[in-house]
Each structure stands twice: as structure tokens, then as C-alpha cells.
Amino acid sequence: xxxxxxxxxxxxxxxxMAERKGIGHPDTICDEIxxxxxxELCRYYIEEFGAIMHYNxxxxxxxxxxxxxxxxxxxxxxxxSLIIAGRATxxxxxxxxxxxxxxxxxxxxxxxxxxxxxxxxxxxxxxSKIRPGSADxxxxxxxxxKGEIPLANDTSFGAGYYPTTTLEDKIIGIEQLxxxxxxxxxxxxxxxxxxxxxxxxxxxxxxxxxxxxxxxxIADLNDYITKIEQVRxxxxxxxxxxxxxxxxxxADDYDRKSVYLTVTGTSAEHGDDGQVGRGNRINGLITPxxxxxxxxxxxxxxxxxxxxxxxxLAMDLSRAVVENHYADYARVFIVSQIGKPIDNPQILHFQxxxxxxxxxxxxxxxKEKLKELSGYWKRIIYA
Numbered sequence: 439x440x441x442x443x444x445x446x447x448x449x450x451x452x453x454x455m456a457e458r459k460g461i462g463h464p465d466t467i468c469d470e471i472x473x474x475x476x477x478e479l480c481r482y483y484i485e486e487f488g489a490i491m492h493y494n495x496x497x498x499x500x501x502x503x504x505x506x507x508x509x510x511x512x513x514x515x516x517x518x519s520l521i522i523a524g525r526a527t528x529x530x531x532x533x534x535x536x537x538x539x540x541x542x543x544x545x546x547x548x549x550x551x552x553x554x555x556x557x558x559x560x561x562x563x564x565x566s567k568i569r570p571g572s573a574d575x576x577x578x579x580x581x582x583x584k585g586e587i588p589l590a591n592d593t594s595f596g597a598g599y600y601p602t603t604t605l606e607d608k609i610i611g612i613e614q615l616x617x618x619x620x621x622x623x624x625x626x627x628x629x630x631x632x633x634x635x636x637x638x639x640x641x642x643x644x645x646x647x648x649x650x651x652x653x654x655x656i657a658d659l660n661d662y663i664t665k666i667e668q669v670r671x672x673x674x675x676x677x678x679x680x681x682x683x684x685x686x687x688x689a690d691d692y693d694r695k696s697v698y699l700t701v702t703g704t705s706a707e708h709g710d711d712g713q714v715g716r717g718n719r720i721n722g723l724i725t726p727x728x729x730x731x732x733x734x735x736x737x738x739x740x741x742x743x744x745x746x747x748x749x750x751l752a753m754d755l756s757r758a759v760v761e762n763h764y765a766d767y768a769r770v771f772i773v774s775q776i777g778k779p780i781d782n783p784q785i786l787h788f789q790x791x792x793x794x795x796x797x798x799x800x801x802x803x804x805k806e807k808l809k810e811l812s813g814y815w816k817r818i819i820y821a
Contacts, residue, residue, distance in 0.1 A: 441487075443466055446727055447507065447809070448486065452638070452639065452640045452725050453638065453639055453640075454465060454603060454605050454634070454636075454637070454638040454738065455605075455636065455637045455726060455727065456528055456603075456605060456606050456609055456635075456636070456724065456725045456726070456727065456728075456809065457584070457609070457634065457635045457636070457723070457724040457725075458609045458610055458612075458613045458633070458634050458718060458722060458723055458724070459633050459717045459718055459724070460613045460616070460617050460630060460632035460633060460634075460640070461552050461553075461617055461630050461632075461633050462503065462552070462553055462617075462629055462630025462631035462632065462650065462703055463632070463633055463704070463705075463712070463717065464631075464704070464705065464706040464713075465499045465709050465712045465713060465714075465716040465717035465718045466712075466713025466718065467500055467520075467549075467553070467704070467706065467712055468498040468517070468520075468712045468713055468714045468716075468736070469546070469714055469715070469717045469718070469734070469736040469737070469815070470498055470501050470523075470548060470552070471498060471520070471522070471545045471548050471737075472497070472498050472545050472714050472736045472737030473523065473736040473737055474488040474521065474547075474548050475540065475541050475544045475545065475737060476493075476495055476496075476547075476736070476737045476738065477818075478540055478544045479493055479526060479540060480756075480819040481536070481819065482535070482540060482741065483527075483535075486535075486795055486796055487530060487693040490739070490740075490741055490815065491493070491526075491529050491530065492525075492526070492571045492572070492739065493524065493525060493526035493527060493568075493570055493571065493739055494524050494525050494526075494591075494737065494738055494743060494757070495522065495523075495524035495525075495526060495739045496543065496642075496714055496715075496736060496737035496745075496794045497522070497523040497524050497737070498520065498521065498522045498523070498714045498736055498737070499520075499521045499523075499548070499711070499712070499713055500517060500518060500519070500520050500521075500706055500712035500713070501518065501519040501520075501521070501711055502515035502705070502706050502707065502708060502709040502710045502711050502712075503517045503518040503519070503562075503706070503707050503709075504708055504709065505514070505654040505700065505701045505702070505707040505708045506699050506701075506705070507699040507700050507708075508653055508699075509584065509653060509656055509658050509661075509662075509781035510631075510653070510654060510656075510657065511653055511659055511701070511702060512653050512654075512701045513697075513736070514561050514702070514707060514739060514771025515561050517560060517563050518556075518559050518561060518706050518707060519563050519564070519565070520562060520564045520565070521565050521567060522541050522542075522545065522564070522565070522566045522567065523566075523568060523569075523794045524569075524737060525536045525565045525566045525568065525569055525570065526568050526569075526570070526571065526818075527570070527571065527572035528568075528570055529642050533734050538566040539566060541566040541568055542565075542566050544563050544680070545564050546558045546564065549562065551744065553574075553630050553632065553699065553702065553703065553704055554653055554703065555629070555702045555703045555706065556631070556702040556703070557569060557675040557754065558704075561702060561707070562773045563733065566599065567721070567802075570767070572686075573743055574633070577818075578725060587779050587780060587812055588704070588741050588742035588779070588812060589776075589777050589778060589780070590742060590774040590775065590778050590779070590780050591739070591742045591743055591744070591746045592743065592744050592745060592774065592776055593744075593772055593773075593774060593775050593776045594606045594731075594733055594744040594748065594773070595731060595733075595748060595771060595772060595773040595774070596731055596733070596744070596745075596747075596749035596750070596751060596752040596771070596772050597729040597730055597731045597752050597769070597770070597771050597772075598721075598729070598752030598753035598754070598756045598769070599694065599728050599729055599753075599756050599767070599768065599769045599770070599778070600753070600756035600757040600759070600760050600761075600769050601757075601760055601767065601802070602721065602723070603648065603728075605636045605637075605638045605679065606636070606681065606723055606725065606728075607696060608634075608636060608643065608645070608677065609634045609636040609723065610676050610723065611644070612634045612647065612673055612677065613632055613633075613634045613724050614685075615676055615677060615780075616628055616632050616647070616669070616673070617618035617630060617632060621672075624786055625665070625672070626651060626652070626655050626674075627652050627655035627656055627665055628649060628650075628651070628701025628703075629649070629650030629651060629652050629671065629699070629700055629702070629704060630650070630704060631648075631649075631650035631703060632647065632648065632649050632650070632687070633647070633648040633703050633705070633706040633768060634646070634647050634648075634760075637714050639809075642681055642682055642683065642687075643679075643681070643682040643683075643732065644682065644684075645679070645682060645683070645684050645685070646684045646685045646688060647684065647685065647686045647687070647780055648671075648687060648688075648689075648698070649653050649669065649686055649687060649698065650698060650703050650704055650705055651665070651687075651697070651698045651699055651700065652700060652701070652702075652703045653699045653701055654701075657719055658694065659695055659697070662697055662699070663692065666686050666687060666690075669686060670684050670686055672713060677719075691740055692727055693821060697764060705818075710776065714734045714736050714737060715733070715734025715736070716779055719731070719735075720735050720750060720753060721753060725731050728769075729769050729771065730752065731745070731749055733745035733746075733749065735749050735750075740814060740815035740818040741815045742780060742820060744774040744780065746773060746818075747811060747814050747815075747818075748772045748773075748783070749781065750784075750814060751770075751772060751807060751808075751811065751814070752770040752771065752772055753770075754807060755768070755772075755786075755788075755803070755804060755807055756769060758771045758803060758807070759788070759790065759803065760801060762799055762803070763794060763795075764790075764792045764793065764794055764795045764803070765790040765791060765792055765794060765795075765800060766791050766792040766794075767790065767791035768787070768788060768789070768790050769789040769790075769821075770787070770788055770789075771785075771786075771787040771789075771797040772785070772786045772787070773785055780811050781809065781811045782808075783807045783808075783813065786798060786804055786808075788804075802821065
């Protein structure tokens with residue numbers, strides 16, 4: 439960039455930035471594990487009792503460990519700590535529900551599947567601190583078990599937009615390419631902890647990639663430098679990014695021999711902490727130039743937790759508006775009041791670009807989507 443300070447107008451879309459955190463990023467690990475625990479709890483409740491019970495397991499803190507990476511293979515000195523917290527129905531009549539066991543085993547299975555070089559027996563300690571829910575929120579939830587429209591368990595909002603921009607699509611494409619199984623087979627030294635920041639200015643796109651490198655596949659500094667360049671060429675050619683500038687591991691200092699080397703493929707092994715809600719929104723992106731809710735969706739109950747289902751609804755509605763050719767671009771904002779039926783929001787607001795139909799057609803679409811809300815949990819847990 440020739441000038442790092444840019445002064446523009448609100449209508450100017452020539453400048454843009456967005457970000458995506460990959461599957462091995464500490465924040466994404468927390469998000470993904472709590473969401474998987476949520477899904478497993480739902481399935482357990484349904485199998486054992488025929489209905490989902492009250493719970494929210496949307497809190498997790500990953501405390502980075504300590505490691506000593508080295509060319510050819512280093513070692514873990516102190517394991518990562520993962521603390522999972524939330525609220526869940528743990529007893530129904532005389533039956534005790536193994537909440538802690540479900541949480542811990544689900545976390546272990548997820549790590550084994552997704553972070554290939556992290557040994558769950560030595561590299562991470564997992565602790566579950568899930569406790570019973572408050573009586574008033576449990577009572578709000580009981581309507582669902584009776585077949586009634588659930589009541590919102592929070593005063594919160596959801597936000598969504600469609601379509602995504604070209605820059606956003608390329609950011610997603612880069613991360614998915616680098617974490618694809620075929621890429622790991624070709625370049626086994628690429629870890630799962632990948633973050634992609636994309637910036638657009640009037641002249642071109644710039645992508646900054648933070649990519650954990652697995653030490654046992656790298657012989658020395660020269661080999662590291664060679665492999666970084668191999669990845670740069672691979673990304674550029676695979677995604678047709680020849681007109682863009684790609685930076686990889688910009689914190690590296692080759693003169694000081696300081697590079698992004700890891701034992702496990704994630705920065706969580708050495709001091710990089712993680713937390714639910716600090717990562718990607720449900721569309722897989724962090725978008726300061728687009729509407730998004732800071733509400734964490736991961737781990738929340740998909741039946742009545744507005745912080746989850748209204749964000750899904752906002753994304754679905756904005757997509758439906760565009761795909762039905764009602765407008766070229768849509769933003770949707772929807773807010774609840776605690777204790778009110780989830781299909782009766784306080785307000786549902788559309789912001790549209792180039793609307794092509796009468797407002798009543800969009801109102802009908804919104805009403806149809808609101809009718810589907812009581813069944814949203816099925817598409818979330820059985821996705």
C-alpha cells in the first residue's frame with residue numbers, strides 16, 4: 439500500500455477487511471468443542487427422554503501450555519488446559535445424566551479428529567465445570583417439552599447479511615484450502631492453526647496468513663523458508679490469486695532465527711489462550727465492515743437461546759431475500775425480549791439494496807421463516 443491512512447465516505451466500498459480463524463486456532467477450538475458438546479447433549483436428551491432439556495454450555499477457556507519446538511521435532515513441557523463451563527439439566531426424576539463425562543469425552547474426540555499432532559493423553563488437560571441451571575430459565579424452557587412455542591431465554595439480538603463479498607470468499611477459500619486433508623497430505627508440515635486476514639484497497643487484495651508449522655517435518659531454517667515459499671505458490675496458483683499479495687508468518691525474523699515453529703500445529707501449545715465467542719461468526723468470518731453480533735453462538739441451546747437461533751435466522755433470511763431475487767443485497771437485524779415467544783420478536787429489520795418486489799412479499803417471507811423457528815434445533819444438531 440502506498441498510503442496507509444485513507445479517508446473516505448460511508449458509501450465507499452473500495453476499502454474492506456475481514457478475517458477467518460482456522461480450526462486449530464485457540465478461539466476456534468473453544469467454539470467448536472462447546473458446539474459439539476451442545477450437539478451431543480441434545481442427542482442424549484432426545485434418546486433418553488424424547489426431548490431436549492434446559493442447558494447452555496457456551497463458556498470455555500483454553501489456557502495455553504508451554505512447549506520447546508525444534509527442527510526435526512520438539513516437545514511439550516506443560517500441557518494446554520481447557521476449562522468447560524455452563525449449565526445443564528443433570529437429573530430427571532431418579533436418573534442422573536453424565537454431563538461431565540459427555541463434555542470431556544466429546545472434547546477429546548474432537549481434538550483427536552481435528553488437531554492431528556496434539557496427544558490428548560499428554561498435551562491437554564480437560565476439566566468440565568457444568569452446573570445445574572437457574573430455576574427461572576428452566577421454567578421458561580419447559581414450554582418446549584410440552585410442545586408449545588419456546589420462550590426466549592434472553593433479551594438479545596441476531597444480525598446477518600448476504601451475499602458475502604469476493605474478499606470474504608477468498609479468505610474462506612484460503613483457510614479451507616490450507617486445512618483440507620489433501621493439502622495436509624501434500625504439505626504435512628502445515629498445522630491446523632491458521633488465521634487469514636484479508637484487506638482490499640482500490641488497487642488490489644492483500645492476504646496475511648498466520649500458519650503454524652509442525653517442527654518434526656522441518657530440517658532447518660533454510661528448509662522452513664523453502665516450505666513457506668512452496669505454500670505461497672500453492673495458494674496463489676490453486677485459488678488464482680496472482681493479482682494479490684500474500685504474506686505468510688510476518689512475525690518471522692530470519693536473521694534472528696525466530697520463526698513460527700510448533701510441536702502440535704497450534705499456538706495453544708505455548709501461551710496463546712482461547713475463549714468462546716472471540717472467533718468466527720456463524721458464517722465463518724469476522725467482518726468489521728459487515729453487521730455481526732458479538733453474541734457467542736457456540737454451545738448455546740438451539741431451542742430457545744436467542745443468541746444462537748436469531749443469528750441463524752438473520753443469516754437465513756438475508757440469503758433467502760437475495761436468492762429469491764427480492765433484492766441484490768440484504769441485511770437483517772432481529773431482537774428478542776426474554777420471556778416472549780421466540781417467533782414473536784420485538785422487531786425484525788431489513789436493510790435492502792435494490793429491492794425488486796413489494797414490501798408485503800418480504801413480510802410474507804419473514805413470517806414463514808418465523809414459523810419455522812420452533813424446529814430450528816433439528817437443522818442445527820443434525821446438520
